[in-house]
Amino acid sequence: MFDKVLIANRGEIALRVIRACREMGIPSVAVHSTADADAMHVRMADEAICIGPASSTDSYLSIPSIISACEVTGATAIHPGYGFLSENARFVQIVEDHDLTFIGPSAEHIRTMGDKITAKDTAKALGIPVVPGSEGGVNSVEEAKAIGADFGYPVIIKATAGGGGRGMKVANSEAEMEKAYLTARAEGKAAFGNDEVYIEKYLQKPRHIEIQVFGDGQGNGVHLGERDCSLQRRHQKVFEEAPGPSISPEERKNIGEICANAIAKMGYRGAGTIEFLYEDGEFYFIEMNTRLQVEHPVTEAIFGVDLVREQLRVASGMPLSFTQDDLSIYGHAIEVRINAERLPNFAPCPGTITQYHVPGGLGVRMDSALYDGYRIPPYYDSLIGKLIVHGRDRPEALARLNRALGELIVDGVDTTVPLFHALLQEKDIHTGEYNIHWLEKWLDAGG
Numbered sequence: 001m002f003d004k005v006l007i008a009n010r011g012e013i014a015l016r017v018i019r020a021c022r023e024m025g026i027p028s029v030a031v032h033s034t035a036d037a038d039a040m041h042v043r044m045a046d047e048a049i050c051i052g053p054a055s056s057t058d059s060y061l062s063i064p065s066i067i068s069a070c071e072v073t074g075a076t077a078i079h080p081g082y083g084f085l086s087e088n089a090r091f092v093q094i095v096e097d098h099d100l101t102f103i104g105p106s107a108e109h110i111r112t113m114g115d116k117i118t119a120k121d122t123a124k125a126l127g128i129p130v131v132p133g134s135e136g137g138v139n140s141v142e143e144a145k146a147i148g149a150d151f152g153y154p155v156i157i158k159a160t161a162g163g164g165g166r167g168m169k170v171a172n173s174e175a176e177m178e179k180a181y182l183t184a185r186a187e188g189k190a191a192f193g194n195d196e197v198y199i200e201k202y203l204q205k206p207r208h209i210e211i212q213v214f215g216d217g218q219g220n221g222v223h224l225g226e227r228d229c230s231l232q233r234r235h236q237k238v239f240e241e242a243p244g245p246s247i248s249p250e251e252r253k254n255i256g257e258i259c260a261n262a263i264a265k266m267g268y269r270g271a272g273t274i275e276f277l278y279e280d281g282e283f284y285f286i287e288m289n290t291r292l293q294v295e296h297p298v299t300e301a302i303f304g305v306d307l308v309r310e311q312l313r314v315a316s317g318m319p320l321s322f323t324q325d326d327l328s329i330y331g332h333a334i335e336v337r338i339n340a341e342r343l344p345n346f347a348p349c350p351g352t353i354t355q356y357h358v359p360g361g362l363g364v365r366m367d368s369a370l371y372d373g374y375r376i377p378p379y380y381d382s383l384i385g386k387l388i389v390h391g392r393d394r395p396e397a398l399a400r401l402n403r404a405l406g407e408l409i410v411d412g413v414d415t416t417v418p419l420f421h422a423l424l425q426e427k428d429i430h431t432g433e434y435n436i437h438w439l440e441k442w443l444d445a446g447g
């Protein structure tokens with residue numbers, strides 16, 4: 001096992017990794033910007049080192065600073081968390097060139113899956129069903145219109161380098177195509193430095209279903225079922241659950257095996273998520289994330305495994321601690337994302353936490369880096385906590401969520417907690433009948 005692990009991240013996910021390291025007896029190193037000197041991950045790690053000013057470009061995204069931090073502290077491996085450098089193939093290459101271990105897949109797998117066009121081609125070649133769409137990139141408005149006419153509207157134009165819901169535009173008719181196409185290109189260029197786009201059939205009422213996979217890098221692959229992340233705002237998840245309320249055990253087994261086999265064939269190492277849209281009983285691949293996901297705790301809850309522990313094991317060359325046959329689902333888990341945002345517009349709302357109280361009791365987990373008096377800096381993501389509940393079945397999990405939200409106190413800033421109180425009043429949430437458009441429609445109708 002590693003002598004020391006450096007965590008190239010901040011916030012709740014840095015804490016999450018520190019916790020796994022501590023249970024495994026691995027010393028941890030936190031890195032932080034000047035704005036995060038008082039952050040909880042800095043306090044909780046065995047060592048901490050400042051890597052630059054507030055701007056993430058100069059700190060959490062600064063490859064030279066992070067490599068230097070390893071040299072200075074003697075860390076031999078880097079856990080990237082999610083976001084920041086977690087899916088940056090160049091970073092992984094540099095880490096390896098310095099004889100350090102990247103806790104994640106190979107640079108090559110990150111590169112292949114990070115480009116959505118090559119990811120889709122790879123998925124198809126591995127036997128994974130994909131959304132119907134263009135063969136690769138689309139290079140002109142005329143070509144885009146021809147594809148629209150061929151597949152029928154609506155279609156979605158997506159930046160191949162896109163992520164976080166950016167670089168995607170829907171065209172409902174040929175008249176909308178030119179603007180949608182040019183906007184998606186421009187967004188791809190501005191946000192990711194790559195203006196290549198491709199086109200997919202825009203599905204009308206799909207659910208977002210993603211399969212958690214794990215590879216040991218030695219040709220073995222397993223799946224840990226699905227998560228349903230259909231409740232989204234601006235293509236961003238806000239409420240996630242496992243298992244998916246609409247997925248039968250047979251469907252889970254079928255799609256799970258397809259994904260596990262694909263991972264095995266690739267020789268993939270570490271945690272990954274294969275994302276699908278699911279409509280009328282069919283799965284359609286949209287992308288693969290080659291890292292730990294924000295919503296991984298719902299999978300941990302129903303399978304009773306620590307996914308970060310497995311990431312550390314596999315990265316150090318050890319086998320996974322379980323086989324497919326060892327895995328079985330117990331109960332139902334739900335996660336809600338608590339953001340420092342002001343409703344109804346979800347405007348970021350940084351500030352000082354004047355009172356913080358964490359809910360507890362059976363089946364309640366709160367992953368957060370908050371504490372009384374903490375100042376949420378304005379420079380980073382607005383996610384301040386994840387409340388995860390686990391129950392014997394979905395109704396019990398929902399009742400527990402309601403109870404836990406009632407105990408949670410986060411004073412001093414606005415949060416998305418009222419959104420979840422309101423959602424729990426909705427019949428569709430209790431019956432599980434919603435698709436990826438449900439939340440936006442509900443919000444547009446006044447919530």
Ligand code: ADP
Nearest residue numbers: 162163164165166200201202203208235286436
């Ligand atoms: P990102 O990498 O930005 O997260 P994804 O490709 O994962 O982008 O898509 C994010 C979300 O956008 C999906 O969960 C879904 O809500 C919506 N979406 C993407 N592709 C389609 C499609 N072909 N039809 C309908 N919705 C889509």
